[in-house]
Amino acid sequence: MKKLMIASCCLCISSASYAETNWYGEVSVGKTYHKPKLSQATGGVKRNLSLPSKDADHGSLDKTKITDLRIGYHLSPHYSIEADWRRRGWEARGQRSYYEVEHAKNKHKAVMISGVYRLPLPYKMQAYAKGSVGLARNSLQGRLAQDEINSTSYAKRTQTRAAYGVGAGVNLALSKNISVGLEYQYTNLGKSRSAKAVDGSRLESRYKGGELTGNLTFNF
Numbered sequence: 001m002k003k004l005m006i007a008s009c010c011l012c013i014s015s016a017s018y019a020e021t022n023w024y025g026e027v028s029v030g031k032t033y034h035k036p037k038l039s040q041a042t043g044g045v046k047r048n049l050s051l052p053s054k055d056a057d058h059g060s061l062d063k064t065k066i067t068d069l070r071i072g073y074h075l076s077p078h079y080s081i082e083a084d085w086r087r088r089g090w091e092a093r094g095q096r097s098y099y100e101v102e103h104a105k106n107k108h109k110a111v112m113i114s115g116v117y118r119l120p121l122p123y124k125m126q127a128y129a130k131g132s133v134g135l136a137r138n139s140l141q142g143r144l145a146q147d148e149i150n151s152t153s154y155a156k157r158t159q160t161r162a163a164y165g166v167g168a169g170v171n172l173a174l175s176k177n178i179s180v181g182l183e184y185q186y187t188n189l190g191k192s193r194s195a196k197a198v199d200g201s202r203l204e205s206r207y208k209g210g211e212l213t214g215n216l217t218f219n220f
Contacts (some may be wrong), residue, residue, distance in 0.1 A: 023071070028066070029214060030213030033209050035089075035209065039205070049095070052094050077118070080115075081113070084132075089107040103201065112163065113128045114135030125171065126179075127168070157194050
């Protein structure tokens with residue numbers, strides 16, 4: 001009986017210890033290769049608008065840095081599930097007479113669920129592939145120049161869209177609880193649409209493209 005109790009206690013302690021290392025948290029920052037595109041839609045007809053490049057002489061294009069916060073659980077040595085919050089966006093400003101777009105601001109905030117397949121490698125490294133689905137809250141607003149004096153304003157509008165992504169990466173364990181990694185992911189956070197202007201037109205944009213991030217993972 002005593003042996004059975006001791007064995008049971010050891011099994012519980014072992015299970016608790018294993019459970020503690022199943023959870024992990026991750027912070028990711030990086031760069032997007034998504035090129036912002038902006039269009040004006042009027043009565044079902046769209047036309048593309050020119051945005052200034054980054055640090056242009058008469059305008060600017062500021063891409064919001066990628067920020068991901070994740071919490072995950074290892075189902076087995078090869079499979080994990082993650083929930084993460086993502087932030088993306090861009091803002092453009094153009095000087096009248098040089099650009100029609102005086103101002104445009106696009107934001108994306110998404111909640112995603114991901115399935116991850118992991119493959120151990122030598123030298124404490126690990127490769128993985130992942131697929132993600134979720135919902136994104138997208139907003140868009142802006143102002144277009146009509147002539148040297150007048151402008152058309154588009155108020156902010158926020159909508160929820162379906163989102164998805166696929167990616168792959170590699171991790172290197174620095175210790176039992178900390179690892180660093182590099183990840184490439186294709187992400188589609190859906191379309192953004194501004195409110196309608198007085199003439200019935202609206203602005204539209206879509207976020208989809210490649211992303212490269214550096215990751216810091218904590219096991220707990």
